[in-house]
Amino acid sequence: MSIEQENHHPGDSRFFSKSGPYTIEYLVKETGAQLTPPRKDVDTVEFSGIAPLQVATSTEISFLDNKRYLPLLAETKAGLVIVAPAFADKVPEASAALVTSNPYLVWAKIATLFYPKDKAKPGVHPTAYIHPDAVIDPSVEVQPFAVIMNNVHIGKECIIGAHTVIEQGVQIGEYCRIGNHVSLSHAVLGDRVTLYSGARIGQDGFGFAVGDKGFVSIPQIGKVVLQNDVEVGANSTIDRGSVRDTIIGEGSRLDNLVQIGHNVQMGRCCIVVSQAGISGSTQLGDFVTIAAQAGLIGHIHIGDHARVGAQCGVMSDVEAKSDVIGSPAMPFKEFFKNVAFLRRMAKSSKGKEDN
Template identity: 45%
Template sequence: MPDRRFYSPAGPLTLRALAAVSGAEIGAGDPAAVFTDVSPLDTAVSTDISFLDNRKYRESFAASEAGACLVAPGLASLAPAGMALLVTAEPYRGYAKVARAYYPDREPEPVQTGASLIHESVTIGDGTQVDPGAVIGPRAEIGRRCRIGANAVIGTGVAVGDDTAIGPQAVLAYCIIGRRVIVHPGVCIGQDGFGFALGSDGHEKIPQLGRVLVGDDVEIGANSTIDRGSGPDTVIGAGSKIDNLVQIGHNVQVGRNCVIVAQSGISGSSEIGDFVIIGGQAGITGHLTIGAGAKIAGQSGVMRDVSPGATMGGSPAQSGRDWMRGVALLQSLVKKRKGA
């Protein structure tokens, strides 16, 4: 269930209405049954509607407690008993429409033109200073001894822990920030993840209903971007240090005490273990698991899971040793040919 601090669903909606919104057919269930929210398969409860788009998650589907689910015809038979089904060739696209029906685009409580920079409902702890031009939205909670930089923007409902510094021009939305965190200038946290159901007649936007959770003692470098989760949260573990211009996609889980060097990027839903070091300009594709203590060389392109403690390099990334061997081998072949 999306955090009520940030999101208020517009429902409930009947299965019949959900079928109409999504363009799916009712494959099972009472058309008059009502559902109140959307949720991923593994966290859904009986009042939620979920979706199965990728065969990879069919076990989560079979075990899900979701009351209803959007599913492709070929996978419908794997549904657990009693689950209402909306059958469609494009379940993800259908989910996009259903989620937008529950969570229409516009935020429910917009600040008004000409309003004061700091909303009257904001709470600010003792010893905190707010620099000129900073804007703080409704119901935000700022801890003690914080510094909110000039012209920073803190969105509706955001919570910032004690002794945290938010840099000038930073933008925080849909996030819970820990204690002693340093957010450098220009950082954007909590904007929509890059989620679309691609289609030949245009791409359907997937509402992003999660948050960003930033642990204690995290540092986030200038102009880095951290998207909020699509339903699950994006999480940055305590003590992790993120350099400038880093991109963290939606649903990414970064462990504790990681070091993520400038201009690297982590694609959606990847999990990074504790004490992982990621070199500059490295890229990690989506839905991977990087084991604790792994070291990823700069400019690597990681396309598979990485074992704990492994050192990886190259694009596509291999073990650091094999990468260096390949480089050396190719250089020696070139040398040989030049000599010939």
């Protein structure tokens, strides 16, 4: 089969194993969503999987979360579609609608029923190197060529990916998933922490003084704390603290290629999208969102529920619940007003200015 003939239906069996099928009754019960309108076969049909609107079949479940895709809803063959109340009447007649105020959450729950997370397969691969003074729960899975040094503690049912290196003294809670090629040092992890491949956690921060003959490194003697349910994306980097700790608060999620400087302290359920960077000693409250490629200077404070837009350059404190964008950062409304004003003014100067 050539690559052009690849089947693009999700859940390719080469990579994923599927659970189910599930009855509608079970799915309604598990998600709390409401079935409407009832279809004749609602009691007997078994749903075998999930798929996007454009490829789903009559025994598959799909969802609509972005009104941009309403044209696809009109043509879907999905047997069941998860939608918000506003779109319930847009679901085609041949499909049932599973209505909920949070379609994406119901989709998450149903998708997880069909594709539950892999569990740890207890055991240490014979090629891994484990220091005799490491303490590893027997339920932990350690993959090929992992390196686990002295006085590391790893709690139950963790998965330690191939080629990952865990340095002396690192503490890891339960049910954590550490990807491949991760570097982990000077760190304490809570439960259910997920680190994707190539994440670098705990290296020295970028700290040095200027001496007579060049730069002089400053020992970085803090650590990294990743609280429960934190996720860190592929190839992201989190420096350990210089004299305090770098702390990523409970439930926060960092995307790929994110940089976190030393001493950064982040509250609960923050989101940091790919290629954003947070400089040293900056503090984030809870539920802060930092969009892609945004950058924050050091030693500032971002209030709870603040949202920092993509590519934003933040040079001073941001108040709770505010939305900023631009470089330097300003309120969303002001930024777009400025942009529109400048475009209009420059355009109207055309006759006079062009040469």
